[in-house]
Amino acid sequence: MLNSEIGDGQATQMVLRQRDRIGTGGLGEVRGGSIAAEPAAVLAIGQTPLLPLHQFARRVGLPDFVELWLKAEWTNPGGSVKDRPALAIVRHALAEGHLTPGKVLLDSTSGNIGIAYAMLGAALGFPVELVIPENASDERKAMVRAYGATVVTSDPYEGSNGAIVHARRLAADHPDRYFYADQYSNACNPAAHFATTGPELWSQTNGRITHFVAGLGTTGTMMGVGRFLKRQSPLVSLVAVQPAESFHGIEGLKHLPTAIVPAIYDAAIPDEQLGIETEDAYAFARELARTEGLFVGTSTGAALAGAVRTARDAAGRDEPAVIVALAPDGGGKYLSTELWG
Amino acid sequence: MSTTGTVTVLIPAPLRRFTGGESKVSSGGSSIAELIDGLEASYPGIRDKIVEDDGEIRRFVNVFVNGQNVRKLDGVATQVKAGDEVGIVPAMAGGSVA
Numbered sequence: 001m002l003n004s005e006i007g008d009g010q011a012t013q014m015v016l017r018q019r020d021r022i023g024t025g026g027l028g029e030v031r032g033g034s035i036a037a038e039p040a041a042v043l044a045i046g047q048t049p050l051l052p053l054h055q056f057a058r059r060v061g062l063p064d065f066v067e068l069w070l071k072a073e074w075t076n077p078g079g080s081v082k083d084r085p086a087l088a089i090v091r092h093a094l095a096e097g098h099l100t101p102g103k104v105l106l107d108s109t110s111g112n113i114g115i116a117y118a119m120l121g122a123a124l125g126f127p128v129e130l131v132i133p134e135n136a137s138d139e140r141k142a143m144v145r146a147y148g149a150t151v152v153t154s155d156p157y158e159g160s161n162g163a164i165v166h167a168r169r170l171a172a173d174h175p176d177r178y179f180y181a182d183q184y185s186n187a188c189n190p191a192a193h194f195a196t197t198g199p200e201l202w203s204q205t206n207g208r209i210t211h212f213v214a215g216l217g218t219t220g221t222m223m224g225v226g227r228f229l230k231r232q233s234p235l236v237s238l239v240a241v242q243p244a245e246s247f248h249g250i251e252g253l254k255h256l257p258t259a260i261v262p263a264i265y266d267a268a269i270p271d272e273q274l275g276i277e278t279e280d281a282y283a284f285a286r287e288l289a290r291t292e293g294l295f296v297g298t299s300t301g302a303a304l305a306g307a308v309r310t311a312r313d314a315a316g317r318d319e320p321a322v323i324v325a326l327a328p329d330g331g332g333k334y335l336s337t338e339l340w341g
Numbered sequence: 342m343s344t345t346g347t348v349t350v351l352i353p354a355p356l357r358r359f360t361g362g363e364s365k366v367s368s369g370g371s372s373i374a375e376l377i378d379g380l381e382a383s384y385p386g387i388r389d390k391i392v393e394d395d396g397e398i399r400r401f402v403n404v405f406v407n408g409q410n411v412r413k414l415d416g417v418a419t420q421v422k423a424g425d426e427v428g429i430v431p432a433m434a435g436g437s438v439a
Contacts, residue, residue: 135403135430156430157353157364246355247390249401249431258355278401 039123044077045087046196050204050324051294056304057311059291065320066311070304071201074296074330078116081197081328085220086116088192089181090124099179104129106178108167110160110252111140112329113183113218118147129178131167133159137336161260183218185263193224197326201225202232205322211314213239213307214326215253215299219265221326226269237271241306244275249282252299252328274309276302284308285331297334300327348376348421351428359387368427373404374417376427391429392417403432 053068062068073081093099104127105117114130121128128149132141135156144151154166164184171180183189201209212229214221222240229236243250246258256265278298285301288294296304307325314321347367352360360366368383370376374396381388392398396417404411405428411419421427 135432157351157428159354159431161354245390246358247353247431248355249399255355279399282400 041077041123045083048072048075056291066315067322069324071326078119080112082113082116084192085189088188090120092188103179107181108163114144118144118149122147131163133163189220190224194228198225198228208322210321211237211323215241217252239272240270244277249278250298250302274306276305280305295331297329349426359384373419401432403430
């Protein structure tokens with residue numbers, strides 16, 4: 001069965017079973033003794049902190065009745081939210097016999113899921129090959145190689161679409177060599193968020209969450225978390241953030257009108273779409289570093305920009321709100337960019 | 342414009358809507374600033390995507406001359422000559438095109 005043929009429900013059940021078996025990581029699970037054989041990197045995935053942004057909220061002029069929270073996905077062992085879908089994709093592929101001994105996991109990435117696959121490949125013992133646009137930073141490529149994975153670079157002028165096309169060609173030319181993980185079409189991607197990120201947010205806010213703000217890249221986070229939260233309460237508002245224009249510098253996010261639209265994307269899930277300028281994303285990332293001491297990446301800056309816009313709207317209506325923005329990664333992988341310049 | 346010949350400019354996919362889909366165009370000029378002015382004359386609207394109002398290159402954009410980032414040279418004042426290849430790339434995460 002191809003990944004794209006897996007129904008959402010089926011993939012979700014698979015991931016839920018995995019979660020029951022391995023937990024979403026954390027010491028509590030280890031004490032339970034049932035997953036002693038799991039590698040450390042796997043155990044550390046998930047159960048990330050939800051952080052209140054009191055100082056940042058005051059800085060941007062929000063009243064006390066509008067709360068701003070940040071889901072700190074950079075605390076995953078691979079340094080990003082992508083550890084979650086990567087684990088679900090790998091688990092499913094191993095369980096279903098798609099990733100068999102001798103096969104190489106292949107995918108296209110601008111960095112984060114590549115790091116996650118490379119980490120899991122090292123921990124669980126399978127080879128990983130990643131197509132990364134040549135203009136991705138040297139630190140990213142070096143991180144992937146540090147875990148022992150192979151990097152294939154694609155044309156920098158073609159961006160992430162070019163990397164996708166390159167990976168598809170490799171997979172089609174060598175079907176016996178590769179398991180093509182295809183994060184953009186793999187139902188395990190949103191299913192991981194439905195099974196872990198969504199329930200964590202609901203529990204961490206005691207069901208008080210009113211708005212969930214996340215950037216769209218593969219769209220897996222918004223699809224999975226969004227479906228879970230809507231099931232808990234249809235009143236939760238889902239705010240999707242995209243770059244305002246096709247030529248942008250917000251790592252990991254897609255301008256969907258001009259991108260290859262991921263197969264897992266359902267345009268009916270988000271309640272609202274916000275376009276964010278690259279300069280604003282950078283400015284909010286810097287502001288967070290200076291006011292809260294939290295060092296985040298460009299896509300977190302974009303999510304914050306969307307969250308602040310949402311928060312100001314709520315404040316303007318005198319409406320209490322509990323707004324959660326998802327922070328995909330930390331700022332360290334952007335040191336060679338002008339983000340911190 | 343003190344152009345002495347044409348420079349090849351590599352256009353990234355997101356900006357090709359300005360160049361009629363062309364991934365490689367020719368422009369003139371003796372500096373990056375002049376080259377960008379030349380691009381704007383041929384492809385109206387493209388300039389604002391590459392530089393700020395003050396003419397400096399936008400933070401997330403890297404401009405390369407023969408594989409060297411102009412930020413490490415003289416910025417928009419970096420000289421170009423006929424036969425040079427100039428690349429415009431969004432800084433996905435920094436990086437370089439050598």
